[in-house]
Amino acid sequence: xxxxxxxxxxxxxxxxxxxxxxxxxxxxxxxxxxxxxxxxxxxxxxxxxxxxxxxxxxxxxxxxxxxxxxxxxxxxxxxxxxxxxxxxxxxxxxxxxxxxxxxxxxxxxxxxxxxxxxxxxxxxxxxxxxxxxxxxxxxxxxxxxxxxxxxxxxxxxxxxxxxxxxxxxxxxxxxxxxxxxxxxxxxxxxxxxxxxxxxxxxxxxxxxxxxxxxxxxxxxxxxxxxxxxxxxxxxxxxxxxxxxxxxxxxxxxxxxxxxxxxxxxxxxxxxxxxxxxxxxxxxxxxxxxxxxxxxxxxxxxxxxxxxxxxxxxxxxxxxxxxxxxxxxxxxxxxxxxxxxxxxxxxxxxxxxxxxxxxxxxxxxxxxxxxxxxxxxxxxxxxxxxxxxxxxxxxxxxxxxxxxxxxxxxxxxxxxxxxxxxxxxxxxxxxxxxxxxxxxxxxxxxxxxxxxxxxxxxxxxxxxxxxxxxxxxxxxxxxxxxxxxxxxxxxxxxxxxxxxxxxxx
Numbered sequence: 001x002x003x004x005x006x007x008x009x010x011x012x013x014x015x016x017x018x019x020x021x022x023x024x025x026x027x028x029x030x031x032x033x034x035x036x037x038x039x040x041x042x043x044x045x046x047x048x049x050x051x052x053x054x055x056x057x058x059x060x061x062x063x064x065x066x067x068x069x070x071x072x073x074x075x076x077x078x079x080x081x082x083x084x085x086x087x088x089x090x091x092x093x094x095x096x097x098x099x100x101x102x103x104x105x106x107x108x109x110x111x112x113x114x115x116x117x118x119x120x121x122x123x124x125x126x127x128x129x130x131x132x133x134x135x136x137x138x139x140x141x142x143x144x145x146x147x148x149x150x151x152x153x154x155x156x157x158x159x160x161x162x163x164x165x166x167x168x169x170x171x172x173x174x175x176x177x178x179x180x181x182x183x184x185x186x187x188x189x190x191x192x193x194x195x196x197x198x199x200x201x202x203x204x205x206x207x208x209x210x211x212x213x214x215x216x217x218x219x220x221x222x223x224x225x226x227x228x229x230x231x232x233x234x235x236x237x238x239x240x241x242x243x244x245x246x247x248x249x250x251x252x253x254x255x256x257x258x259x260x261x262x263x264x265x266x267x268x269x270x271x272x273x274x275x276x277x278x279x280x281x282x283x284x285x286x287x288x289x290x291x292x293x294x295x296x297x298x299x300x301x302x303x304x305x306x307x308x309x310x311x312x313x314x315x316x317x318x319x320x321x322x323x324x325x326x327x328x329x330x331x332x333x334x335x336x337x338x339x340x341x342x343x344x345x346x347x348x349x350x351x352x353x354x355x356x357x358x359x360x361x362x363x364x365x366x367x368x369x370x371x372x373x374x375x376x377x378x379x380x381x382x383x384x385x386x387x388x389x390x391x392x393x394x395x396x397x398x399x400x401x402x403x404x405x406x407x408x409x410x411x412x413x414x415x416x417x418x419x420x421x422x423x424x425x426x427x428x429x430x431x432x433x434x435x436x437x438x439x440x441x442x443x444x445x446x447x448x449x450x451x452x453x454x455x456x457x458x459x460x461x462x463x464x465x466x467x468x469x470x471x472x473x474x475x476x477x478x479x480x481x482x483x484x485x486x487x488x489x490x491x492x493x494x495x496x497x498x499x500x501x502x503x504x
Contacts, residue, residue, distance in 0.1 A: 003188075003201050003202060003203055004032070004170075004202045004203070005030075005186075005202070005203045005204070006030045006031060006032040006170070006202060006203070006204040006205075007024075007029040007030045007031065007204065007205050007206065007378060007381075008021075008024050008029050008030070008031050008032070008204060008205070008206045008207075008208065008374075008378070009031075009032045009033070009034075009187060009189055009202065009204035009206070009207050009208070010024075010031065010032070010033040010034075010208045010210055011033075011034060011177050011180075011207070011208065011209050011210060011211050011218060012033075012035060012209070012210035012211040012212060012214075013033060013034070013035025013037075013038075013039040013040070013041075013157070013161065013171075013173060014035075014039075014040060014042060014043055014044040014157060014210065014212050015040070015044040015153070015156060015157045015160070015358075015360050015363045016210045016212070016339075016355055016358050016363050016366055016367070017033060017035070017208070017210035017211075018033065018039065018157050018158075018160035018161045018164060018171075019160050019363040019364055019366065019367040020208055020210060020366075020367045020370050020371070021033040021160070021161070021164040021169050021171070022160045022161070022163045022164040022167070022169070022367070022386070023364075023367040023368065023370075023371055023384075023385075023386050024164075024169075024367075024371060024381070025163075025164045025167035025168055025169040026163075026164075026167050026382070026385050026386065026389070027371065027381045027382035027383070027385065028380065028381065028382045029378060029380075029381055030168065031164065031168070031169035031170065032169070032170045032172070032189075032202055032204060033161070033164070033169060033170070033171050033172065034172045034173075034175040034176075034177060034189075034191060035171075035172070035173045035174070035175065036174070036175065036176040036177070036194070036214075037173070037174060038173055038174070038465070038467065038470075038471050038475060039154070039157050039158055039161055039173060039465060039475065040153070040154035040157035040158065040475050041475065042212055042213060042214075042284065042285075042320065042321070043212050043213060043320045043321055043322065043323065044153055044154060044156075044157045044212075044360065045153055045154040045157075045318075045320070045474070045475050046236065046238075046318050046319060046320025046321075047153045047236075047320065047360050048236075048238065048262055048264070048272070048274055048275050049150055049151055049152070049153050049264065049266075049272065050087075050148055050149065050150065050151065050262070050264075050361075051072070051073050051076055051077070051084055051148065051149035051150070051151045051360070051361045052069065052073065052148035052149065052361060053066045053067075053069040053070035053073065053110060053114060053148065053361070054066055054069055054337065054359070054361075055106060055107070055110055055146075055252070055260075056259075056260050057337060058106050058109060058110070059106075060336075062336065062337065062338060063113070064338070065336075065337060065338045065359075065362070066109075066110075066113065066114070067113045067114055068362055068365055069114070069359060069361040069362050070110065070113065070114020070115070070116065071114045071115050072361050072362055072364060072365060073114070073119065073148065073149050073361065074116070074117055074118050074119065075364065075387055076149070076151075076156075076361070076364065077118070077119075077149055077398050078390075078394075078398060079386075079389065079390050079391050079394050080151075080156065080159060080390070080391040080393075080394040080428070081394055081396060081397065081398040081400070081401065081428070082393050082394055082396075082401070082404075082424060082425055082426070082427065082428030082429075083151060083152040083155045083156060083159070083394075083425070083426070083428070084149050084150065084151045084152075084156075085149065085150050085398075085401075086118075086119055086147060086148075086149055086150075086398075087147070087148055087149055087150040087249070087250055087264075088120075088145055088146070088147055088248075088249045088250070089145065089146055089147070089148060089249065089250050089251065089252050089262075090125060090127075090132045090143055090144075090145055090249055090250070090251050090252070091103065091107075091143055091144045091145070091146065091251075091252045091254075092127060092136060092140040092142075092143040092251070092253065092304060093140070093142050093143055093144070094140070094253075094254050095139075097254045097255075097256065098254060100142075103144060104144070107122040107144055107146055108122070110122070110146060111146070116147075118398070119147035119148075119149075120147055121146070121147070122144055122145065122146040122147075123144070123145050123146075124142065124143070124144060124145075125142070125143045125144065125145045126141070126142060127140050127141055127142060127143050128141050131246075131247050132145075132245075132247060132249055132251075134245070135244055135245040135305055135306060135307065136304055136305060136306065137304060137305070137306055140304065145249070150264070151360070152425075152426070152478065153360055154474075154475040154476070154478075155426065155475075155476065156360065156363075156391075158464050158465075158475070158476065159391040159392050159393070159394075160363075160391065161465070162392045162463065162464065163391055163392055166392070171465065172191075172193070173465045173467070174193065174194040174195045174467065175191050175192065175193050175194065176191065176192045176194060177189060177190075177191060177218065177221060177222075178190040178191060178192055178199070178221065179221050179222070180207060180221065180222040180223065181223050182207075182223045182224075182346060182349050182350050182352070183349075183350075184349060184350065185205060185349065185350050186203050186204070186205060186350050187203060187204045187205070187206075187207045187350050187352075188201060188202075188203050189201065189202050189203070189204065189207075195467070204350075205350055205377065205378075206350065206351050206353070206374055206377055206378065207222070207350065207351070207352045207353070208352075208353045208354075208355065208370065208374075209222065209352065209353065209354040209355060210355045212284075212321070212323040213231065213233055213284035213321040213323045214284060215231050215323060215354060215355070215356065216230055216231055219354070222352065224344050224346075224352050225344045225346055227342065227344070227354075229325070229326070229340075229342055229354075229356065230326045231323045231324065231325065231326060231356055231357075232279070232323075232324045232325070232326035232327075232335055233279070233280040233281070233284060233321045233322070233323060233324075234277055234278065234279055234280060234321070234322040234324055234335060235276065235277075235278045235279070235280040235287055235293075235319055235320070235321055235322075236274065236275040236276055236277065236278075236319065236320055236321075236322055237274060237275060237276045237278075237289040237290070237293045237294075237297070237317065237318070237319040238272055238273060238274030238275055238289075238297075238317060238318055238319075239272075239273050239274065239289070239294055239297050239298070239314045239316070239317045240266060240270050240271070240272055240273075240314065240315055240316035240317060240318075240481065241270065241271050241273065241309060241313045241314055241315060242269065242270060242271070242313070242315060243265070243268075243269050243270055243271055244263065244271040244305060244307065245265075245271070248265060249265075250262060250263060250264040250265060251263040251264075251304070253300060253301070253303065253304050255300050255303070259277060261273060261274060261275065261297060261300045261301065262274060262275070263301060263304075263305075267478055267481055267482075269481075269482075270315070270316075270481065273297050273300075273301050273309075274297060276293045276296060276297065278290075278293065280321055284321045287319045287320065287321055288319055289317045289318070289319045291311070293319075294311045294314060294317065295311060297309075298310055298311055298313070298314075315481070316481055322337075322357075323356065323357065324336065324337065324356070324357045325338075325339075325340040325356035325357045336357065337357060337358075337359055338357060338358075339355065339356065339357040339358035339359075339362070339366050339369070340355075340356040340357055341353060341354075341355060341356075341369060341370060341373055342354045342355075342356065343373055343374075350377075351374065351377050353370060353373060353374060355370065364386055364387075367386070368384055368386070392428070392430055393427050393428025393429050393430040393431070394428050394429075395428070395429055396428065396429060401424060401425075404424045404428070404429065405417070405420050405421050405424050407432075408420045408423065408424060408431055408432065408435065411432060411435070411436075412435040412436075412438050414438055414439070414440060414441060414443070414444065415435065415438075416451070418451060419451040422451065422477075423435070423456075426476075426477060427459075434455065434456070434459045435455065437455075438455060443455065445457070445458065446494065448483075448487055448490060448491045448494070449479065449482070449483045449484070449487045449491075450482070452477070452479060452483070452491075454494070456477075457472060457491070457494065457495065457498070458498065460472055460476050460477075461495060461498055461499060461502075464476055466495065467495065467499065468492055468495055468496070469488045469489075469491040469492040469495060472491065472495070473488065473491070
């Protein structure tokens with residue numbers, strides 16, 4: 001059997017890997033991407049779920065990063081208005097920490113250095129009279145309100161992979177790189193398909209290591225020139241508690257240690273609180289929140305909320321590793337969040353590009369930077385195109401969400417309003433074709449939980465690489481918090497039997 005040959009091979013199915021694959025495929029390149037587990041199973045599903053400039057990065061003079069991220073907020077909002085939406089943040093002024101004049105200056109820069117067009121600017125807020133002050137202690141009397149965006153982070157990854165596949169890229173999940181050998185102008189990749197327990201080989205002219213926390217470990221399996229660069233693994237953890245406030249705005253709180261945390265409306269009935277910054281050593285696949293981190297987040301939130309939090313209030317948590325470039329900073333919170341690209345061409349041989357750092361907000365610009373750096377080796381590559389392109393399901397106006405829900409209900413009246421709204425929020429206009437064949441309740445398929453039916457599961461198996469209940473509940477739909485253990489087991493059995501039937 002002839003070995004497949006690609007222009008570009010990408011290792012890593014997180015936001016950066018899938019963003020690079022999408023951009024490259026859209027420029028006419030033949031692209032191969034492999035991910036050792038599921039898409040977005042690591043860092044890219046463990047974020048704070050924000051598309052934001054990073055207000056606190058201004059204190060570390062990361063002006064280029066903040067400017068780029070602020071500009072990308074509205075680019076991404078336009079590209080994927082189903083999974084990205086505007087979110088207003090309340091920043092209470094804490095006497096004794098950052099002075100009010102410094103906060104005003106930071107917010108002025110935040111409003112103006114990124115070319116903001118659609119999102120509203122900063123305003124002052126009286127916390128003694130505004131509804132956003134009700135959950136807060138009364139010593140917080142004044143604050144500021146500014147704009148950023150919310151994102152379904154793991155779905156952003158999946159949509160980039162879908163768009164890449166639609167443009168011809170080969171996306172292979174559950175596929176582990178065993179080794180990569182450079183011979184002249186080509187890479188030979190030895191791979192293991194974990195689902196079938198079969199090894200196979202592909203070749204590529206260019207190799208990109210976008211494996212995030214696994215970057216250093218992966219380099220040990222790739223023939224490359226020795227380097228002194230390393231990633232710095234910094235753990236960020238979040239806790240989930242029952243809903244702490246009824247309005248639709250989020251909070252950003254300052255802490256005495258110089259860090260900030262967010263308290264964000266989450267999945268209708270919950271509040272998401274995070275994040276921490278802790279140096280991590282060990283297996284990134286085994287990362288988990290510690291008791292100290294849980295207590296820290298509870299204490300930090302309790303400094304502001306009238307209804308204090310204890311670890312007993314936590315109903316869920318998640319942790320991820322930020323694979324930052326090790327710039328020698330002693331404090332984890334001060335380490336740069338900017339991305340760094342390192343190119344290795346050996347002795348004029350096939351290039352290897354290793355990717356350090358990066359933020360979910362700037363993944364699209366990172367992909368453009370990667371391809372610009374690789375352009376000498378890919379002379380037939382087309383030009384930049386992603387800035388004005390929609391992601392799958394995102395071809396409607398950012399203010400058109402309710403209109404899309406109404407359209408879906410008109411086309412498929414068997415759906416209830418809550419399900420239609422969730423489908424548009426999750427799949428955008430792709431919800432139309434997904435539900436086109438549903439004429440009656442039987443057409444919904446098997447009911448696995450409230451408003452989770454077989455037609456949606458079948459779509460995810462066929463179009464989004466879903467292989468088990470965890471993929472569906474935590475990285476495709478975010479229903480994991482409201483589905484029981486028993487329902488999860490039934491769903492797992494259904495998916496396993498469905499995949500087996502299709503393969504046979």
